[in-house]
Amino acid sequence: MLNSAPSAKALTIGAVITSFGLVSAPLYAQAAAAQPQLQRSPVAPRIELVKAIVNEAYDKFKNEKGGKNADYIPVLAKVPSNLFGIAVATTDNHAYSVGDAAYSFSIQSMSKVFSLALAMEELGADTVFQKIGSEATGRPFNSVNAVVDMPTHTGNPMVNAGAIATVSLIPANTPDEKWSKILDFYAKAAGEKLTLLNDVYQSEAATNQGNQALAALLLKYNRIYADPSQSVDVYTKQCSVGVNAKQLAIMGATLANNGINPATGQRVIKAENVPHILSAMMTAGLYDSSGAWSWNVGLPAKSGVGGGIIAVVPGKGAIAVFAPPLDEQGNSLKAQKVIGYVAQKLDYDLFAPASVGLPASIGRGK
Numbered sequence: 053m054l055n056s057a058p059s060a061k062a063l064t065i066g067a068v069i070t071s072f073g074l075v076s077a078p079l080y081a082q083a084a085a086a087q088p089q090l091q092r093s094p095v096a097p098r099i100e101l102v103k104a105i106v107n108e109a110y111d112k113f114k115n116e117k118g119g120k121n122a123d124y125i126p127v128l129a130k131v132p133s134n135l136f137g138i139a140v141a142t143t144d145n146h147a148y149s150v151g152d153a154a155y156s157f158s159i160q161s162m163s164k165v166f167s168l169a170l171a172m173e174e175l176g177a178d179t180v181f182q183k184i185g186s187e188a189t190g191r192p193f194n195s196v197n198a199v200v201d202m203p204t205h206t207g208n209p210m211v212n213a214g215a216i217a218t219v220s221l222i223p224a225n226t227p228d229e230k231w232s233k234i235l236d237f238y239a240k241a242a243g244e245k246l247t248l249l250n251d252v253y254q255s256e257a258a259t260n261q262g263n264q265a266l267a268a269l270l271l272k273y274n275r276i277y278a279d280p281s282q283s284v285d286v287y288t289k290q291c292s293v294g295v296n297a298k299q300l301a302i303m304g305a306t307l308a309n310n311g312i313n314p315a316t317g318q319r320v321i322k323a324e325n326v327p328h329i330l331s332a333m334m335t336a337g338l339y340d341s342s343g344a345w346s347w348n349v350g351l352p353a354k355s356g357v358g359g360g361i362i363a364v365v366p367g368k369g370a371i372a373v374f375a376p377p378l379d380e381q382g383n384s385l386k387a388q389k390v391i392g393y394v395a396q397k398l399d400y401d402l403f404a405p406a407s408v409g410l411p412a413s414i415g416r417g418k
């Protein structure tokens with residue numbers, strides 16, 4: 053396969069490439085002592101090739117205009133629209149980034165992936181599937197109609213109603229306890245301490261009446277599993293967690309690496325839950341353009357209205373892109389283009405036989 057390398061070669065490459073020094077807090081020290089290379093994926097990509105393609109994508113799309121920052125959360129409209137960062141992290145703990153990849157922005161709906169993972173850790177995939185569901189809604193992400201019309205009402209864990217219900221499911225004695233549990237879980241996935249962006253939280257909390265309405269409606273259908281307004285508040289906090297593209301790439305690579313953070317060597321997500329999480333991302337990670345995304349790019353991904361998109365290449369790694377202007381569906385325009393370009397160049401489309409080494413002519417003929 054073009055972008056894979058036998059272990060011996062990868063180890064040589066590994067010796068000359070600098071990996072992220074992500075392990076800072078004592079919490080992660082013990083995990084870092086584990087040897088991530090022991091869990092090295094046999095399909096981990098060649099980082100030199102990934103770097104070259106990421107650089108190409110950065111140059112190709114850096115001057116692209118189009119799209120518009122989210123402004124329904126007022127503070128997001130003030131984020132400079134020209135920020136642009138790309139980061140990749142591989143399952144064998146190589147990392148690379150270009151542009152504004154250290155700029156901290158709000159995780160927004162990319163958080164839904166990791167709260168889903170946490171709910172599954174605690175309750176198992178079957179319970180979560182039964183209580184939330186996993187069908188695309190075919191409606192905008194904040195649709196009241198979808199809640200009324202869909203047989204499950206919650207829809208899936210990637211739309212707001214399903215995500216708020218997922219937060220409500222996570223066991224905790226108090227909302228504060230739930231919030232720290234969530235933040236700690238995200239930090240384990242990122243391999244670094246993460247914090248709340250208070251200005252984003254305040255701005256969204258003051259304007260989240262739509263999400264409060266969704267939660268109240270879910271109560272009518274018995275599809276919310278804790279106090280609705282407290283659940284919305286914890287959900288709003290989780291969406292306001294600050295992350296940068298590098299941290300997001302590690303979070304994605306944790307999913308690509310079967311639930312083990314490749315930077316710390318720590319297991320964060322049970323291996324058995326990973327395929328279900330990726331399936332939810334594939335179904336609705338880009339809301340009502342998830343079908344087109346699947347059709348064109350073929351990778352499980354999740355967007356956030358803060359301008360980030362994270363895409364997972366199972367067994368290989370993850371790519372995270374930050375560029376604030378969004379399309380009509382609320383997905384970063386530039387991030388979609390970058391990920392589409394990289395995925396095509398590196399044969400990452402999971403539905404193309406080229407992704408497992410068959411000649412491209414047998415696949416989609418891209």
Ligand code: GLN
Binds near residue numbers: 160256291355382
């Ligand atoms: N916090 C945002 C909201 O609930 C998340 C939406 C998004 O990122 N698509 O509206």
